[in-house]
Amino acid sequence: MDYKNMKFKLANGCDRGLCRRSCGRQDRPLNTYDWLADVPGNNLTTDLVEVQFKNTRKGYYHNVNGLDLKKGDIVAVEASPGHDIGVVTLTGSLVKLQIKKANLKSPDEIRRIYRIAKPVDMQKYEEAKAREDDTMIQSRKIAKDLGLQMKIGDVEYQGDGNKAIFYYIADERVDFRQLIKVLADAFHVRIEMKQIGARQEAGRIGGTGPCGRELCCATWMKNFVSVSTNAARIQDISLNPQKLAGMCAKLKCCLNYEADDYVESSRKIPSREIILQTVDGDYYFFKADILAGLVTYSTDKNLGANLETITTHRAKEIIEMNKRGEKPASLLSEGRQKEKARPVDLLAGADISRFDQTKKRKRRRQQGSEQEATRGGSQNRNRRKPMDKEGRSTERRRSEETMNQ
Incomplete structure (x- = not known):
């Protein structure tokens, strides 16, 4: 090279x-x-x-x-x-x-x-680098044979090939003195063990996250901050472990990215326990779009019925009116009417004749298969049976022989 x-x-x-x-x-x-x-x-x-x-x-x-x-x-x-x-x-x-x-x-x-x-240095470096995968696989087998509760996630050889760094994950303290001796005898290099966390392992290995982009820990993130489920609750994210876990099987680091913005914006949202009283009836909190500053209320306490979405400013106005003993005509602001639902034609401007073409093709295929089946049956019926020299069929000749016996 x-x-x-x-x-x-x-x-x-x-x-x-x-x-x-x-x-x-x-x-x-x-x-x-x-x-x-x-x-x-x-x-x-x-x-x-x-x-x-x-x-x-x-x-x-x-x-x-x-x-x-x-x-x-x-x-x-x-x-x-x-x-x-x-x-x-x-x-x-x-x-x-x-x-x-x-x-x-x-x-x-x-x-x-x-x-x-120099080229000589690079040649040694490439030779040492080529040994890393095999070394990692063999070292995992050795650690398993020794009964050590640890996982070797990566192996890195020094540029001159005289030393190897083994990165491992372990929940508890591991006594790997015997492991170092076995590894040194097996690979004939100086051994160094480094313990890393699950997030650090994901950063070293790399990969693509559920968002479709390269992992943050493998591109720019250097300091790992603890992530809790409270960050998901603040952002109204469903607590689904499969959705919240990253490639490292821990909570995604990106849950902390917008948590502070949600905390600041949630202070502007009225309390969920407050009931808005209007002439039409009472409205209960249903959901909120925290960043957009919108709150949705329902006439049913447990279900979503007659949903009305208003701004946080309007919700606070109604709360102040209720404190004074006043009730607005509706949740909507004065002079604003609820938009009527417009019927939508999903097939407008679409050519639905394509479905007829598909049916015609299926019918043609079925007719063709039926014709082939009838042709095959008639051919089997018209097929002549094999005859002997006296003009008897094989089946008739066999039956006569059995009767004579």
Whole structure:
């Protein structure tokens, strides 16, 4: 494979692998928007560089050799032991902000960039990457044989192939000391175990959600906030576990996206316990469109009968009138009449003769099959029976022989 002139799949036609200002390379999740890319000298403000590895794993490194690095360059970085291969995803001042968000424990975690990856480095990297699927399958069998209550979700080899990271999920604490020994003997590499959650596993593996778009945890979401069923109740979403669960079998993270807007808008909705009194009769709360500010009332407390939809402002007006002992003529505002239901002709402008054509085709098929059946029966009846030399049929000859015996 020729890695010298290798170019990546581009998002907006950049020639160095990643676009500086757009969403970047399409196969790179969690890409950071560099809004300082057009500022002159931005790359010279710091030697810190953000490097991304397989899936969502990122690291931060010092460009100690003063390499001319741009977004999309493949580099060899310091690892323990050996070196690793990654892609430059961010340079300049924004790297400091990303390091602050990452909450690094100590400055020692920021290591060095050795060089831009050579063809030899890429060849080793591809060989190590090709072993990941088989390693994951074998490691799952080993963990099952040892009776460990854990699930190995992903395996990532280091760029030089000397180390492998096993990402696993477990509900309880797992003693995997024996597992590490068996894995080291089986694969002849240094073993590192990392525990992740169900949402992090979905982000690493990736996929498409029920909305038809790529998973948020695999594209842009870095911090996972706890999601409760209260967010669904606030938005009047039915508590169906199959509909509320995401690809990780947990509650969808998107339930929190509009929860605050619904909480703020729901304060403008009148209480559901309040009964609106009018000259026509009493009206009970039936449903509400929180964001649109519309409330629907029914004359029946338990069923939807004679439904009337009004605005929250009108509902509050009627509540104030009831407090003063007044009753409006109807729920609708003065001068406004209820729109009459108009009959709708579903077949207007449609050609219904197409149904006749279908019936004719079916009749022709039935007639054809009946004719073939009658022809086949007549042919069977007219078929001559086999005769012997004396002019007797086979059946008659057999019957005579049995009688003579």
